[in-house]
Amino acid sequence: MSRGFRVDYGPTIEGFIARLLPLLKGDYPFHRRAVALLLLQGDQEIAALTARQEGPRVRQIQEIIKGAGGLSPPPASTIALARHRKAQRIAQAVMGKPLVRPLGGLLDWLTLWPPTAFPILALVLYYGLYRFVGGLGAQILVDFIEGQLFQSWVTPFAQELGARWLSPPLADLVAGDYGMVTLGLRYAVGIILPVVGTFFFFFSFLEDTGYLPRLALLADRACKKVGLSGRAVIPLTLGLGCDTMATVVTRTLETTRERIIATFLLALAVPCSAQLGLILALLGHSPLALGIWVLVVGTIFLAAGHLADRILPGPKAVFHMELPPLRLPVVGNIVMKTAARIQWYLIEITPVFLGTSLLLWFLDQQGLLQLIISALRGPIQSLGLPPDAAGIFLLGFFRRDYGAAGLYDLRASLSPIQLTVAATTLTLFVPCLAQAAVMVKERGVLAAMLIVAIIVPVAFLVGFSLNHLLGSLAMIGGLGNG
Amino acid sequence: MGKEKSPPPAPLTCWPAGSWGTVVDLAAEDDAQLAKLLALGIIPGVRLRILRRSPCWIIQIGFTRLALDETLARTILLLPDHPPGVSAFDRDG
Amino acid sequence: MGSPNVGKSVIFNYLTGGRVQVANYPGTTVEVARGKMIWAGVSLEIVDTPGIYSLLPITAEEQVTRRLLWTEKPALTVHVVDAKNLERMLPLSFQILEAGLPMLLTLNMMDEARRLGLSFNVSALERALGVEVILAASIRGEGLPELRERVIKYVAGL
Incomplete structure (x- = not known):
């Protein structure tokens, strides 16, 4: 279909191509001229592939590539320029002159000019994330799917089935405290799906309007x-909905280094909607306690990110993005994209939740859960918390609503300082097992273990220091009695 | 316009918003960064216009606008059409 | 295939009718969507490649796309470009043609291009590249039936 298309790269590059072509005798799916061009641009993967095929000629090929590598300007630059020139010629020949001045418009300008851009950004985030995802998704839809469908229909039905057809341990596996239906499926479909579903819709909307790059x-x-x-703003804000999902989305970042930093920050200092709900319930009545929580978690976020940036090897993050014009989205396309993403979520994340409940069921059956809880009592007491809180921390890691409910039950017996310390430590502590599983899946066992190994001591150390700091402040100021 | 002596090329970050200029060189830190700039259409010999300096660098090449951070913008050596400060808004309209 | 933000996925969804499987490319975290197109008695596998700027890979997306082209030898590549930015997108077309891959060029987002007052001489572009060119505005569904027909015609008529 494409006979005879050719870009002239100028005598120097063409000379190198002419020297390479007779040496490329192997069987390639691309034309040999394209292979030669990739080699000249320093393509390592293609170099390795040719090395495998060209046997005795490899040395000669490498010599030529090395020679080209010393050129100034580099071949990649010359080749790109030749293509650009040709593209320019063709485009000018086939395109009519534009009648309208391109790009711009008032709204476009308003979304970029800092004095208006940041207020608009705040509005978009408020309505999109807080009202739509947080309000409609995390409250109304969760109440309906989890509160109504699961609690009134699915869970009783699964329990009924389990009780009738299965022996006790297996019945628990389906419908017990850690059952695959009552825990795994309820989490994946009842609690997380409404949050990420509305988030996907909002995200597709931003994408199709051209606002996302802004x-x-x-x-x-x-x-x-x-x-x-700047790209990281997407997973980080998604983390406020569900850190597990957000960890998967760190894939959209350009470098491994960025992905590790984002995964780390999500695990350490970005509370998900379940945690946020708990913390608001616990601290909402005390603006001071809430303020301390925000201050501490925010400081840890900044400090941890800053330190990770300094410590991790590799080039610093750079940002570039194409800036499309703002356009009116078509609802059908947004719905289609959202549906495709939800399907992807169901395939990727649901197994993680099901697997998690399987593991929990197993630990529970073997009595290992109790063992871990008693091991946690010491550290918990050092935070100035009652030993009973150990169970809450562990269950909070496995099953957030247990942690939340447990802490809520203890609320009456805890002082404001204890509550603030517990809430802060729980936020920093690894949020949930599903997230840990996704961290292993996305970043590998080593990176995930390293992240957990940093987070756990940091969470306890911060809790410990906060307890002492607040304690001494209270002695001076009288915060403790309330 | 265009009879004034052009100033010497300097990083894109030295020129005011509204400037038109020609990319003369890319001071990329490594091959990957160079390849990235080239693929984005930022190629020596190409003309571009600086649209904004904040909240980040926004340039226009043809009908495309690109947002770049300071690090990438600094690698682009630009030979402006006019001395800095002279508006280039009315050209090529 | 094509650069990011040119409307590839809308075209892909149209061709496959939404019967899509998204999976990670082996050994990477880059997603590749595959779907089946069944039309006029012909069944084709359609692959939506990640958005790329060049066949010289810098990002994981570009690496995956090139490996797909290299290993799966597609019967036809549909290069989707933003019509407004034809000049900036043609270099990728050149690379596809240089590689010797059969290609159908789709100038997408024609609605926006028209709003800018841009017009295109399709036959001149076809002559310059030696491939067929289609105009489309995928977001409005314009040009998509024609695209589907040409894909079928090309692949079945080989």
């Missing part, structure tokens, strides 16, 4: 402070 570029400077580029 969001990223406005956030770029702030993100750089924690070693990330």
Whole structure:
């Protein structure tokens, strides 16, 4: 279909191509001229592939590539320029002159000019994340699917089935405290799906309106402070909905280094919607306690990101993004994209939740859960918390609503300081087992273990220091009696 | 316009918003960064316009706008059409 | 295939009718969507490649796309470009053609291009590249039936 198409790269590059072509005798799926061009641009993967095929000629090929590598300007630059020139010629020949001045418009300008851009950004995030995802998704839809469908229909039905057809341990596996239906499926479909589903819709909307790159570029400077580029604003905000999902989405970041930093920050200092709900319930009545919590978690976020940026090897994050014009989205396309993403979520994340409940069931059957809880009592007491809180911490890691409910039950017997310390430590502590599983899946066992090994002591150390700090402050100021 | 002596090329970050100029060189830190800039269409010989300096660098090449951070913008050596400060808004319209 | 933000996925969804499987490319975290297109008695596998700027890979997405082209030898590549930015997108077309892959060029987002007052001489572009060119505005469904027909015609008529 493409006979005779050719770009002329100028005498130097063409000379190198002419020297390479007779040496490329292997069987390649691309034309040999394209292979030669990739080699000249320093393509390592293709170099390795040719090395496998060209046997005795490898040395000669490498010599030529090395020679080309010393050129100034580099071959990649010359080749790109030749293509650009040809593209320019063709485009000018086939395109009519534009009648309208391109790009711009008032709204476009308003979303970029800092004095209006940041208020608009705040509005978009407020309505999109807080009202739509947080309000409609995390409250109304969760109440309906989890509260109504699961609690009134699915869970009783599974329990009924289990009781009738299965022996006790297996019945528990289906419908017990850690059952695959009552825990795994209820979490994946009842609690997380409404949150990520509405988030996907909001995200597709931002994508199709062309606002998403603006969001990223406005956030770029702030993100750089924690070693990330503006692109990271997407997983980080998603983390406020579900950290497990957000960890998967760190894939959209450009470098492994950025992905590790983002995964780390999500695990350490980005509370998910379940945690946020708990913390608001616990501390909501005391603005001071809530303020301390925000201050501590925010400081840890910034400090941890900054440190990770300094410590981790590799080039610093850079940001570039194409900036499309704002356009009116078509609802059908947004729905289609959202549906495709939800399907992807169901395939990727549901097994993680099911696997998690399987593991919990197993630990529970073997009595190992109790063992771990008693081991945690010491550290918990050092935070100035009653030993009973150990169970809450562990269950909070496995099953968030247990942690939440447990702490809520203990609320009456805890002082404001104890509550603040417990809430802060729980936020920093690894959020949940599903997230840990996804961390292993996405970043590998080693990176995931390293992250957990940093987070657990940091969480306890911060809790410990906070307890002592608040304790001494209370002695001076009288915060403790309330 | 265009009879004034052009100033010497300097990183894109030295020129004011509104400037038109020609990319003369890319001071990329490594091959990957160079390849990235080239693939984005930022190629020596190409003309571009600086649209904004904040909240990040926004340039226009043809009908495309690109947002770049300071690090990438600094690698682009630009030979401006006019001395800095002279508006280039009315050209090529 | 094509650069990011050119409307590839809308075209892909149209061709496959939404019967899509998304999976990670082996050994990477890059997603590749595959779907089946069944039309006029012909069944084709359609692959939606990650958005790329060049066949010289810098990002994981580009690496995956190139490996797909290299190992799966597609019967036809549909290069989707943003019509407004034809000049900036043609270099990728050149690379596909240089590689010797059969290609159908789709100038997408024609609605926006028209709003800018841009017009295109399709036959001149077809002559310059030696491949067929289609105009489309995928977001409105314009040009998609024609695209499907040409894909079928090309692949079945080989």
